Amino acid sequence: MKIVIVGNSVAAINAIEAIREKDKISSITVVSDENYRAYSHPLLPNLVIGEVSRSEDRFYYRRPGFYEESKVNAILGKSVIKVNPKNKNIELNNSEKVEYDKLLLACGGKPAKPLIDGLELEGVHTLTNIKGADKLRKDLKNINHCVVVGAGLIGSKIAEKLAKKRVKVTLVELARRVLFPVLDDKGADFIHSELKGLGINLILNDSVKALGGSNRVEQVILNSGKKINADGVVVAVGVSPNIDLAKDAGLKVDKGVVVNDYMQTSDESIYAAGDVAQAYDIVYGAKRPIPILPLAAKQGRISALNILGMDVKYKGGFPMNSITIGGTSFISMGVVDSDNLEVLSFERDGEYRKFLIDEDNRLKGMILVNNIEKAGIFNWMIQNKFDVSWIKDVFLNSDFGWKYFNKAFRVLRLDRKIK
Amino acid sequence: MKTVKIREDNCIFCHLCEVACIVEHSQSKDIIKAFKREEKPIARCTVEFNYPVSLSVMCRHCDDAPCIEACQNGSMHRDDRGYVVVDSDTCVGCWMCIMACPYGVIKRDTRREMWGLSTKCDFCPDREIPACVEACPNEALTLEEL
Amino acid sequence: MKWMKNLKSYVPPSFVVERDDYRCIRCKACVEQCSFDATFYDDEEDRVWTWNANCVGCNRCAAICPTDAITVRRANPSYRYNHNWNGHVDGLKKRAIFGGTPVVSMGNDKPYPIYWDHMLLNASQVTNPSIDPLREPMELKTFLGRKPDSISVGDNGLKTKLAPQLELDIPIMFAAMSYGALSYNVIESLGRAAKEMGTYYNSGEGGLNKDHYKFKGNIIVQVASGRFGVHKDYLDVGSAIEIKIGQGAKPGIGGHLPGEKVSETISETRMMPKGSDAISPAPHHDVYSIEDLRQLIYALKESTEYKKPVAVKIACVHNVAAIASGIARAGADIIVLDGFKGGTGASPQVIRDNIGLPLEVSLAVVDERLRQEGIRQYVSLVASGGIRNSMDVVKAIALGADAVYIGTAALIAIGCTMCQQCHTGKCAWGISTQDPHLSKRVNPDMASKRLVNLLEVWALEIKETMGAMGINSIESLRGSRLNLRGVGLNEKELEILGILPAGE
Amino acid sequence: MELAKDISGCGIAGFINTDGERISGVDIVDSITLMKDRGNGLGAGFAAYGIYPDFKEFYALHVMYNDEQARKVTEDYLERKVHIEQHGGMPTRPIKKKRPIFFVYFVQPREQSTKGESEEFRLEESDEFIFKLVMFINENIDGAFVISSGRNMGVFKGVGFPDEIANFFRVDEYKAYCWTAHNRFPTNTPGWWGGAHPFSLLGWSVVHNGEISSYGANKRYLEMYGYKCTQKTDTEVVTYLLDLLVRKHNLPLHVVAKVFSPPLWSEIEYMSDENRELYSALRTTYGGAMLNGPFSIIVGFRGGMFGLNDRIKLRPLVVAKKGFNVYMASEESAIRYIADDLDEVYMPKAGEPVIAMLTDEAYAKVYGSKERTYV
Structure with a gap:
């Protein structure tokens, strides 16, 4: 069988591994427009300030020799311009055609383009791939005051890193708090104080309207009319699924490429996984793209198993994030703010715990700040729609752990009898 | 594949599994030095107590380990023996594994200069029987096929 | 220091816990293990500290310490030496201060003579061969119960029907120790070991937890004066029924399980209210004479359709031989003799330390008396109370016992x-407690294995000794007092024990 | 001396003519004398059945006295208790060493001797009466010892080699249908005349090679039933056990063999239900009668001869047959020396009894009655 994978990141790599666990014979071809082996996207901010370099294993998603060992034909540095589902081939930008029996679209996302004037100016950067990071890193010596547009995961992280490099940073966020979808107000306050502690100028409830400057950016003009003098801008307003290829090929698309429970697109030979795919969200109760790494990995595996004909169902995922800003670590999952759910929360001595539970006593979301080590247990509860009625009372205990569970359940779980 | 079976009915809350784990993962592997002379490693197992319940919990080495899926740079991986271990040279302390671990058994070691380190049971690669199992005086931890 | 000593006790500590500070790694294992509040950790000082006055010398901390940092030493208060009063000072003080008689447990710890240690065994040399138990069959099987004087055999086999018998693969059983006195896990361990070794454990007077009905076929159920947990199913589960008249550790008095130990499951098992004291009266209130005992024996036989042997357990007291003879004639199939070194979960100290007779002497006189009266066949004798090792077993059997009970040794x-x-x-060892956290300290898997090991080793030692004596079956040892010689005993003691002095 | 090493304990021999033909003592003396190195001169003896046809109704008491005083006391006692049909010194040849004196008494319990002197006596209990009489003399009269007390049988024994003892007692002049003999190598008890074998009570006589390690247990078992073990010899307990089990408990001889040498519990486990029940009951009831330790025994009794080994066959026993003759001995040579052209020679298995009995006709001829009793 000829398997072709478009994209070379988390979903693709996990798909390759899953295929090779079961099938040593089929040919695997990977096509990616980036000329690098798969790397760790979350480390891009670290790359920018030189905490990690491209010569370190730490930066990459897999160790050198991965493609050879997995017998993968990697076509790197070439982009796919067309998918022909009828002829079962793809066309590369050098007009080469690659035939497939099964195709996996794992082409990820592309940076969202905000409606800001002056994005073409020098000193304006995005941070979704190595190219962008490299560019920023080289430009760093020219930047004294950097405005970071968007306080999402990348935005907050790069703001923190730049501040550490003694660059003056202004972080501009449209919402009333940083990391809006991932944290609630109280949780965000922890980050706010961390960011402020690093000397970052935090501007909330505002957005960038335009960038001014002749050749290089000199001024950032906010919607509120405020003007900030800056010689660098990082635009980090998020990514959107890279659905162009699928759309052109006539596959069913929505916000992302629509897939069924088996990660199969509307064409039965074509699968999609990762940030590009629009799969089921357990907490949300509908299909939507969730661009996070663990889900990309899981979808990559599942799509690969289905490509091999193994009939493995994707049970769905939900958003979850782990991030450390300064000295504060937090993990959040699912719904983090709601008026319709039962909310349990607790805050003391730099610790914050919040749980959201629906009327059926299913955990829908949670936030842990600083005392995060048992977070995965809640992850499991959300994932498995666990009835928490008898145990939710102890969720707020700082020493929450296995000791609070019902004995029979605990024994079965720890014996791995309940998955 | 054999795993540590947790027999909570036998756990006497003596912490000796933690002691053994610390010694095994210390530089000298000498109990006195590990505790009093060197930087004390973090125990990979945790003894929990809620009268009369007590039990030691450590990595279950899942077949479909979510921590491996969640790892952003392949540091969390399955070793030659099939156990889930962390590559401490590459771990960047992003705590994604902690977020994913359904047993809550990965701990944070934040004592390194730049990168945090996910610390978890490595099934004692230098030993035939994990130190905690050997140390448990009441066979509350046993090496078994689960 | 967190606590202040109770100074009004005026009694110096009995033990001193010494901690080698270099070795102590502050792992606090000892702190968690001490159930007598003698050890605690002071985080300000970063020190593990001991309150010596609370230490009972159980050595749990020393055993668990991973660095061997702990030594528990006896603290002998250095009162001025007085042969007459030493050993009585603290006891007097305690009575005066607390206004109650001290309650103690385990067996008599006073230095009375131990006759076992004054008896030596025989061995074969040249004229009859000794036997190697590793190569030759060596039989320990024992039957307890009433035996006829003779049996008659017809052309078609056996014509005499034997009374019910208890079949033991090894002549060692676990003595009556009740659920309540002991933790669930210990009972479980005894049951498992008894099952594996083909012998019996005794439920004690505390009834039988439903979980332990699975040991049917290896249980002797006890009926004591409190009648706790005695009902039809209970009697049916037992392979034999033991009526407890007396106990070696506290002859003449009943039992007392404090209400704190009467937990939910104990209350259910004993059929009594939770939290109330379980009091076994001194006498059975329906047994005020030997005739009454006979009625009780037959009531129990009647209710179990004469399918189970009935044992009567008595404490060894001054006229034990006559009492045993009466019990044999009252219809008991087995007589259990409990010597004054037998253990207990609780007994007033004065009783434990001063009442009763040594088992060795009692066994000798009872066996001899029953033989003289020609009724030895009709009852089996079980010796109990302070059997410490396999040679005690051999000597007991040579003196005339059919089997022994071990309690403390187990x-x-x-x-x-x-x-x-x-x-x-x-x-602190999880044995005599109902605290669910403490009782976890006995792991039934390990404990039953250890009991099995103990019995197996004892069995091997007994076989080795039998082999040395040139016999390959335990019945050839039973009552064979010629295989014993006394050392360091006076003529009267030798006469009572029925053995010759060494050299004769 | 060569005998100082390469020694193997006692020698035993015996034969029976099941047709009841009475044979002179010459053969048995030859047979036992051949096994010279199985003895050391400290004891030898013979038992003979059918030697007193003229007094076959009477208990023949062979009594050994250390001195005249003992004889006087004993005879006083006997006169009070029994009717003495005839008595006299036993015929002997001169011997150089110091020896006791031997008398034979042919007696019957006296019906009139009841009140005051002894318990009530009934004719059918004459065996029991004689048993008690013998026990009393042996236990209570200093210097007197009854060496045999059966009807139409007798024991000749003493300290010396078998040929010396045979010569002393003029064994060659007796004729018996059954002879057993013993050559002794004593280890447990000092050699004295009464302690030599065969050991006999009523009709029982036992010759025994070996040592009963269960002596202590057997002794106390017997004591419970009124047997006084005065001789400190294990052969004595074998004799008494036979008396108890056969005469008093009515167990057949082949069952008694299984009491003495019971099968292992591991063997009993695999028996048929019926046998398992029987053997379990035997072991349970008669544990105190089990003979533990190495032995081979030849038992003479009224009308037959019985050979048995311990249950793991630690001592030798050879059986041979020729016509009406059945031979048993420690060594095959002892048989072949007195009988050639044997029909059959074999070694019985551990614990397997060999029982040779007079035919019914022969029994009637010898004892004048068809109804068999063992003593």
Whole structure:
């Protein structure tokens, strides 16, 4: 069988591994427009300030020799311009055609383009791939005051890193708090104080309207009319699924490429996984793209198993994030703010715990700040729609752990009898 | 594949599994030095107590380990023996594994200069029987096929 | 220091816990293990500290310490030497201060003579061959119960029907120790070991937890004066029924299980209200004479359709031979003799230390008396109370016992260090406690294995000894007092024991 | 001396003519004398059945006295208790060493001797009466010892080699249908005349090679039933056990063999239900009668001869047959020396009894009655 994978990141790599666990014979071809082996996207901010370099294993998603060992034909540095589902081939930008029996679209996302004037100016950067990071890193010596547009995961992280490099940073966020979808107000306050502690100028409830400057950016003009003098801008307003290829090929698309429970697109030979795919969200109760790494990995595996004909169902995922800003670590999952759910929360001595539970006593979301080590247990509860009625009372205990569970359940779980 | 079976009915809350784990993962592997002379490693197992319940919990080495899926740079991986271990040279302390671990058994070691380190049971690669199992005086931890 | 000593006790500590500070790694294992609140950790000082006055010398901390940093030493208060009063000072003080008689546990710990240690065994040399038990069959099987004087055999086999018998693969059983006095896990361990070794454990007077009905075929059920947990199913599960008249550790008095130990499951098993004291009266209130005992024996036989042997357990007291003879004639199939070194979960100290007779002497006189009266066949004798090792077993059998009960020895095998605190319910070894956290300290898998090991080793030692004596079946040892010689005993003691002095 | 090493304990021999033909003592003396190195001169003896046809109704008491005083006391006692049909010194040849004196008494319990002197006596209990009489003399009269007390049989024994003892007692002049003999190598008890074998009570006589390690247990078992073990010899307990089990408990001889040498519990486990029940009951009831330790025994009794080994066959026993003759001995040579052209020679298995009995006709001829009793 000829398997072709478009994209070379988390979903693709996990798909390759899953295929090779079961099938040593089929040919695997990977096509990616980036000329690098798969790397760790979350480390891009670290790359920018030189905490990690491209010569370190730490930066990459897999160790050198991965493609050879997995017998993968990697076509790197070439982009796919067309998918022909009828002829079962793809066309590369050098007009080469690659035939497939099964195709996996794992082409990820592309940076969202905000409606800001002056994005073409020098000193304006995005941070979704190595190219962008490299560019920023080289430009760093020219930047004294950097405005970071968007306080999402990348935005907050790069703001923190730049501040550490003694660059003056202004972080501009449209919402009333940083990391809006991932944290609630109280949780965000922890980050706010961390960011402020690093000397970052935090501007909330505002957005960038335009960038001014002749050749290089000199001024950032906010919607509120405020003007900030800056010689660098990082635009980090998020990514959107890279659905162009699928759309052109006539596959069913929505916000992302629509897939069924088996990660199969509307064409039965074509699968999609990762940030590009629009799969089921357990907490949300509908299909939507969730661009996070663990889900990309899981979808990559599942799509690969289905490509091999193994009939493995994707049970769905939900958003979850782990991030450390300064000295504060937090993990959040699912719904983090709601008026319709039962909310349990607790805050003391730099610790914050919040749980959201629906009327059926299913955990829908949670936030842990600083005392995060048992977070995965809640992850499991959300994932498995666990009835928490008898145990939710102890969720707020700082020493929450296995000791609070019902004995029979605990024994079965720890014996791995309940998955 | 054999795993540590947790027999909570036998756990006497003596912490000796933690002691053994610390010694095994210390530089000298000498109990006195590990505790009093060197930087004390973090125990990979945790003894929990809620009268009369007590039990030691450590990595279950899942077949479909979510921590491996969640790892952003392949540091969390399955070793030659099939156990889930962390590559401490590459771990960047992003705590994604902690977020994913359904047993809550990965701990944070934040004592390194730049990168945090996910610390978890490595099934004692230098030993035939994990130190905690050997140390448990009441066979509350046993090496078994689960 | 967190606590202040109770200075009004005026009694200096009995033990001193010494901690080698270099070795102590502050792992706090000892802190968690001490159930007598003698050890605690002071985080300000970063020190593990001991409150010596609370230490009972159970050595749990020393055993668990991973660096061997702890030594528990006896603290002999350096009162001025006085042969007459030493050993009585603290006891007097305690009575005066607390206004109550001290309750103690385990067996008599006073230095009375131990006759076992004054008897030596025989061995074959040249004229009859000794036997190697590793190569030759060596039989320990024992039957307890009433035997006829003779049996008649017809052309078609056996014509005499034998009374019900208890079949033991090894002549050692676990003595009556009740659920309540001991933790669930210990009972479980005894049951498993009894099953594996083809012998019996005795339920004691505390009834039988439903979980332990699975040991049917290896249980002797006890009927004592409190009649706790005695009902039809209970009697049916037992392979034999034992009526407890007396107990070696406290002859003449009943039992007392403090209400604190009467937990939910104990209350259910004993059929009594939770939290109330379980009091076994001194006498059975329906047994005020030997005739009454006969009626009780036959009531129990009647209710179990004469399918089970009935045993009567008595404490060894001054006219034990006559009492045993009466019991044999009252219809008992087995007589259990409990010597004054037998253990208990709680007994007033004065009783434990001053009442009763040594088992060795009692066994000798009872066996001899029954033989003289020609009724030895009709009852089996079980010796109990202070059997410490396999040679005690051999000597007991040579003196005339059919089998022995072990209690304390079994508990020691699973951890007991004889700290004599059973009555407190705080046993740090998880044995004599109902605290669910403490009782976890006995792992039935390990404990039953240790009991099995103990019995197997004893069995091997007994076989080795039998082999040395040139016999390959335990019945050839039974009552064979010629295989014993006394050393360091006076003529009268030798006469009572029915053995010759060494050299004769 | 060569005998100082390469020694193997006692020698035993015996034969029976099941047709009841009475044979002179010459053969048995030859047979036992051949096994010279199985003895050391400290004891030898013979038992003979059918030697007193003229007094076959009477208990023939062979009594050994250390001195005249003992004889006087004993005879006083006997006169009070029994009717003495005839008595006299036993015929002997001169011997150089110091020896006791031997008398034979042919007696019957006296019906009139009841009140005051002894318990009530009934004719059918004459065996029991004689048993008690013998026990009393042996236990209570200093210097007197009854060496045999059966009807139409007798024991000749003493300290010396078998040929010396045979010569002393003029064994060659007796004729018996059954002879057993013993050559002794004593180890447990000092050699004295009464302690030599065969050991006999009523009709029982036992010759025994070996040592009963269960002596202590057997002794106390017997004591419970009124047997006084005065001789400190294990052969004595074998004799008494036979008396107890056969005469008093009515167990057949082949069952008694299984009491003495019971099968292992591991063997009993695999028996048929019926046998398992029987053997379990035997072991349970008669544990105190089990003979533990190495032995081979030849038992003479009224009307037959019985050979048995311990249950793991630690001592030798050879059986041979020729016509009406059945031979048993420690060594095959002892048989072949007195009988050639044997029909059959074999070694019985551990614990397997060999029982040779007079035919019914022969029994009637010898004892004048068809109804068999063992003593």
